[in-house]
Amino acid sequence: MDTLLFSVFTIAYIVLFIVSIRLLRKRHALSIAFLLPVIAGLIYDNGIIASGKYIGEGRLLKELSLVRYYLHAFFTPLLVLFAWKSLEQGGIRAARTTAFRSCAFLITIGLITVELLTEVIGLKVKPEWSYGVLSYGNAEPSSGPPIMVLIVAIVLLAASIAVWKAQGWIWFFLGSLIMTIGSAVSIPVDSGAVTNLFELALIASLVGTAAYQASYTKQHIEPAA
Numbered sequence: 727m728d729t730l731l732f733s734v735f736t737i738a739y740i741v742l743f744i745v746s747i748r749l750l751r752k753r754h755a756l757s758i759a760f761l762l763p764v765i766a767g768l769i770y771d772n773g774i775i776a777s778g779k780y781i782g783e784g785r786l787l788k789e790l791s792l793v794r795y796y797l798h799a800f801f802t803p804l805l806v807l808f809a810w811k812s813l814e815q816g817g818i819r820a821a822r823t824t825a826f827r828s829c830a831f832l833i834t835i836g837l838i839t840v841e842l843l844t845e846v847i848g849l850k851v852k853p854e855w856s857y858g859v860l861s862y863g864n865a866e867p868s869s870g871p872p873i874m875v876l877i878v879a880i881v882l883l884a885a886s887i888a889v890w891k892a893q894g895w896i897w898f899f900l901g902s903l904i905m906t907i908g909s910a911v912s913i914p915v916d917s918g919a920v921t922n923l924f925e926l927a928l929i930a931s932l933v934g935t936a937a938y939q940a941s942y943t944k945q946h947i948e949p950a951a
Contacts, residue, residue, distance in 0.1 A: 728857040731919040732776035735926055739769045742933050749933070755940035757811035760804045761932055767797035768929065772922060778860035783853045791851055791862035799846045803837035805878050806830055808932060809885035812898065815939040816889040833877070841874040856918040871909060879906050882928075895938050901931020 743765045749755040750762070771794050774787075781787045810830035813821035820826050851862040883906060886899035908924030 728859045728917055728919050729776055729779065731917065732772045732859065732922065735919070735922050736769055736772040736776055738926055739765055739772060739929070742929060743769060746933055746936070749936050749940060752940045755936045757808050757815055757939065758933070758936040760807040760811060761929070761936065763801045764804055764808075765929060767801040768925065770794065770797060775859060775861050779858065781860075783860065787853075787860070788851060788862050792849065795846050795849055799841040799874075800838055802878060803834045803841070803874060805932075806834045806837065806881050809881050812889055812935060812939065813885050816892045818888055818892060833881070837874045837877060841872060845872050845874075857916065859918060875909070879909070889935065889939075893939070893942055895935060895942075897931045897938075898935040901928045901934075904928065904931075 743762065746758045746762050746765060749758045774790050774794055778787060778791075781790070807830055810821055810827065845864075845868075850865040852865040854861055854863045879902070882902040883899070886902045890896050890899045905924045905928035908921060908927075913920050
């Protein structure tokens with residue numbers, strides 16, 4: 727069952743990727759540029775997990791799985807830049823300052839560095855079977871979520887509240903909240919794909935946010951120019 731779910735997630739992300747490319751062509755949907763690499767990484771991540779049992783245990787799946795961790799380290803922190811750009815597109819004045827922008831980029835670079843040093847470099851993986859899915863997971867998992875994931879979640883929540891207040895768009899907040907709760911609470915279901923479902927809900931809400939802000943800006947800013 728999980729193989730089917732991860733396959734569906736992969737297809738869903740491909741659709742979101744195509745939608746995002748189209749949004750990027752709109753002048754006021756620039757935040758989507760920071761989301762495209764994240765979606766690309768999730769296409770790869772879910773695709774490899776869905777294909778694991780067909781590839782089989784061995785060097786190939788191990789190396790392909792290691793790439794998943796590197797993509798996660800390099801791409802997930804880009805959500806901080808998405809949050810910053812969403813604030814800017816939401817008309818938040820502070821987000822337009824050089825200091826705010828510089829802070830967003832520094833946090834992103836810092837999170838990538840921390841994730842690489844603490845979670846990826848020197849990583850040892852082992853084959854794991856879970857609900858019919860074969861994947862290579864961390865052989866020495868740490869307790870609790872990585873600091874990078876926690877900080878990204880906090881940034882998204884804070885930004886989503888500001889966008890909700892400024893533009894009346896609640897879906898950014900709901901997507902961030904669902905992802906945060908889903909990651910923190912253990913749900914008693916016979917599936918290992920639940921967290922990935924929450925991730926999909928988050929990314930869909932972010933794509934929706936970019937689309938809404940493109941439309942909102944066009945309606946509220948361009949006529950006044």
